[in-house]
Amino acid sequence: MSELGFILSELHFIRPLWLLLLIPVLLVWFQIRRRATRQGPEIDGLAPHLRAALTVGSGRKKRRLPIDGVALVLVLAVLGTAGPTWSRQPDPFVAQTAPMVVVLKVTPSMTANDIAPTRLERAKQKITDLLALRAGARTALVAYAGTAHSVVPMTNDPTVMQPYLEGLSPDVMPREGDDVATALDRARSLLASADTSGAILLVLDALNPADANALAGDENAGVAVGVLAMLPDGASDPGIDAVDRVKVRVTPDDSDLRTLDRSLNADYRRALNETGSQPWDDRGWMLAIPAALLTLIWFRRGWTMRWSVWALVAGMTLGLPDQAKAGVADWFLTPDQQGQIAFSNKEYKRAAELFVDPMWKARALYKDGQYEEAARTYDRLDTAEATFAKGMAHMRSRGYRAGIAAFEETLKLDPDFPQAAANLATAREILDYIETTREQSDTGEEAGIGADDTVFDNEEARGTETEMNVSEDGDRLLTTDQWMSFVDTRTGDFLRQRFAIEAAEQ
CATH class of the missing domain: 1.25.40 (Serine Threonine Protein Phosphatase 5, Tetratricopeptide repeat)
Structure with a gap:
């Protein structure tokens, strides 16, 4: 689901009774416009084409009138007062991004170099970019071939996942094959431990059509599923094509990841709206910007209420304190509103500097570390x-x-x-x-x-x-951390042994 689709599906008003003011606004607009566009009396003996040519303002019905701009400004003001919203205020102790399990296929087919450098290496790069895009959201990693293994449990630290991700290759997998069903079961169990709805992202180059049909049950369980197809341009796979979920083909830029992140995160944000305890985020201030711009048409000759614009400008200039005249944003937004925008954009340090409200200031400081x-x-x-x-x-x-x-x-x-x-x-x-x-x-x-x-x-x-006690030759006891620093073992060797043990137990 796109961002616009999510907004339209969740849009409602915090103070809906204010919408009743739309009735008198529209009635006044209708009455004034009808009076302004009413035709004059008929004149006997005057040809219709001469009457049209001699009548001033005969085409007024087709013209925009001053009352149209005034009514539009009032409608925007009423809608803003009603408090349009589609999400709750972010809770600093609850992740605003859905927990996700990345299921990576690690088979010999993923070593093909039709996607530089190889499909598997490019997939690892994409997963790394996804971790950076999700900005500390909880993410787990599952690898599969003939068997499926949980590589890294849910973590919000991308540095923990990186070495294990780099150590994955087909030779560390104990069995060849394509057991995506078991991998999906492991992914679902990891999401179940997260105690919240989440998403599963399949990163693969081929999928059995039977497994594609098996994904239908995840939607009923509140689990969003997406597919990142590691296929070059012009290539296709019947199994991936059969997936009735969000699926994108790998791209040179990050547009594929952004599409997946937006779509998979929509269900999670909807769940936060339904179960969250935070107050709704009032977006009425957004309508003040077009309303202010529409008042500029009052400068046109013949348009009404030009004096109101000058009064508004004078009031904003004389009534605001000196520090509020520093920037254009201060004319329209309070420091807390500006801080809220920075907080939503994950600019936590700047948000902490802007916020006046101590609760929100502390939240921004917490998120900034x-x-x-x-x-x-x-x-x-x-x-x-x-x-x-x-x-x-x-x-x-x-x-x-x-x-x-x-x-x-x-x-x-x-x-x-x-x-x-x-x-x-x-x-x-x-x-x-x-x-x-x-x-x-x-x-x-x-x-x-x-x-x-x-x-x-x-x-x-x-x-x-x-x-x-230190011996004469300088030998001494070493701590556990010091012993571990001497261990020279690649991550791939560790994963190979661990996966082999897990496969034997299975």
């Missing part, structure tokens, strides 16, 4: 939502004890606040694990092998300092 500053901003508010968000910000900045205090405060304000109790328990487990680990392990600080730049929240000072 400025967790400590976000926590300080949330601290100015005393609502359950703000204290919960403050706890999340502390957890992100590894201030576990402060996060625990914030979650406890949330439960005092609202004992039934969603996820507060679960997050409190998780925060306590993390803190207990850190302090228990400190008790049971040697820190190695005397030997100089402690972890670099790692600080644990250990206010209770649990654990003891242990001195490491």
Whole structure:
């Protein structure tokens, strides 16, 4: 579904009673226009063609009148006041992009070089570009040939997926074949663990027509399915052609990915509209722009209410504070509205600078990764939502004890606040694990092998300092991380062994 199709399907008004004002506006427009276009009295003895030539304004019916522009401005004002909307305000703690499972075919046919450098390598590049386009949305990866394997579970960190993606090749798959059905089952199980609707993207060069028909059940389950066909120009596949879902052919630019992302994300956004608790995002301000532009026609000679334009310009010039005269956007939008636009465009740093509302300012800081500053901003508010968000910000900045205090405060304000109790328990487990680990392990600080730049929240000072014994030749005990740094194994070797074990268990 295109963006326009999604808007039209979800469009409604927050304050629909204001639409009743359209009735008097249209009635006044009809009465004034009919009076202005009424023909004069008939004159006996005057030929019709002479009467038409001698009558001033005889073609007035075909002309646009001043009342037309005034009525259009009033209609736009009424529609804007009614609050048109098609989506809820974004929740900073809920991903605005659907969780997606990418199912990649890894077979010898994908090594064909009719798409440079090969179909498989180009598919990996496309998946990498898709991760960047989805801006941190949760994504999982499944690879299949004769068997199907979950390569990476749901993650919002593209750096985690990249090495595993690069390690995929046909020689790491334990069996040859084309078992897309099992791959789809694994993808559905990964989406089920996400506790929300999502999408499956098939990246392949051929599909069995029987498997194409099997995709019909996913729509009823609330799972959107798309296909990225790794086929060169002029080539086709009967199975891919039979898919009655969103399907695009690979392109040199990112237009294929943008089409897939828009279409697969539409169902998820609709689900957020139905189940979300955020207020609706009022888009009435968008109608103020064409209404303001239409007032420019009042400068034409003979058009009414020219004085209103000058009054409007004078009021905007004299009534606004000096700092509001800095840019054209400030004439039409408040700082919070400008911040909302930047937030929707994922320009979180700029949004944080624009927002005046402390709640939205803190949300923008949180999304920009400025967790400590976000926590300080949330601290100015005393609502359950703000204290919960403050706890999340502390957890992100590894201030576990402060996060625990914030979650406890949330439960005092609202004992039934969603996820507060679960997050409190998780925060306590993390803190207990850190302090228990400190008790049971040697820190190695005397030997100089402690972890670099790692600080644990250990206010209770649990654990003891242990001195490491270093032998005369300089040998010393190595930490797990240090041992792992000496391991020289390619990701492909790891995947080959792991897939072989999984195939044997199956």
